Amino acid sequence: MTISAAKRALIIRHVDYEGAAGYREPIVAAGYVLEWLAADSADFSGDVLDTPDLLVVMGGPMGVYDTDAHPWIMPEIAAIGRRLAKGLPTLGICLGSQMVAAALGARVYPGPRREVGFSTLTLSEAGSASPVAAVADVPVLHWHGDTFDLPAGATLLASTEAFSRQAFSVGRHVLALQFHAEMGEDPRFDIWIGEGLDYVIAAGVDVDRLVEDHRRLGPGAVAAGRVMIAQWLDALDP
Numbered sequence: 001m002t003i004s005a006a007k008r009a010l011i012i013r014h015v016d017y018e019g020a021a022g023y024r025e026p027i028v029a030a031g032y033v034l035e036w037l038a039a040d041s042a043d044f045s046g047d048v049l050d051t052p053d054l055l056v057v058m059g060g061p062m063g064v065y066d067t068d069a070h071p072w073i074m075p076e077i078a079a080i081g082r083r084l085a086k087g088l089p090t091l092g093i094c095l096g097s098q099m100v101a102a103a104l105g106a107r108v109y110p111g112p113r114r115e116v117g118f119s120t121l122t123l124s125e126a127g128s129a130s131p132v133a134a135v136a137d138v139p140v141l142h143w144h145g146d147t148f149d150l151p152a153g154a155t156l157l158a159s160t161e162a163f164s165r166q167a168f169s170v171g172r173h174v175l176a177l178q179f180h181a182e183m184g185e186d187p188r189f190d191i192w193i194g195e196g197l198d199y200v201i202a203a204g205v206d207v208d209r210l211v212e213d214h215r216r217l218g219p220g221a222v223a224a225g226r227v228m229i230a231q232w233l234d235a236l237d238p
Contacts, residue, residue: 057097058095059093089173097167098178121167181222189214
């Protein structure tokens with residue numbers, strides 16, 4: 001009997017309080033062994049992002065244009081681009097989705113306002129036929145101020161009133177999500193609030209209401225997000 005090697009999923013962290021959270025369960029259930037890589041100490045010059053079976057690029061408070069403060073940003077985007085050119089499975093979350101867009105040649109820039117809090121998505125026709133349909137009509141967490149142009153060859157899956165590009169795919173191997181359906185049960189949300197308090201207030205969001213919405217709506221968002229990721233991973237298999 002031949003025993004196949006375990007599949008590897010590499011999760012890139014841009015800050016230590018953002019991990020796979022609710023998405024960890026479906027990734028492990030799909031047979032992946034999880035590994036983590038801190039972006040600020042990584043060497044992106046080689047094939048470090050080419051070798052995992054799955055790459056998960058998480059979020060962070062910085063923008064893709066903050067290259068002076070974070071010199072690892074451009075090398076990471078270049079490495080993501082090399083992986084995408086090989087057609088390797090890649091999942092981008094928030095900042096991660098923006099990095100995927102940039103790696104595909106799209107412009108990333110400040111959006112019309114900061115979007116913070118739980119709200120539903122509007123799905124495109126393609127989105128309704130994609131794994132993102134699992135989160136249709138489910139309020140999910142938004143925590144972003146940047147947006148991006150839709151990359152050439154990408155398919156738009158979801159939008160909101162303020163941000164018309166909330167999710168896109170490229171073939172079956174790339175899924176980029178601006179929203180955070182992984183967050184809703186993770187205790188690290190308290191750190192998000194603490195670290196991002198000024199950001200939340202500047203967005204005009206009541207902090208107590210946001211915390212209450214996380215308690216009330218978070219579990220449903222995570223449950224739907226897990227279905228979405230499980231379906232996307234299942235579609236990767238030939």
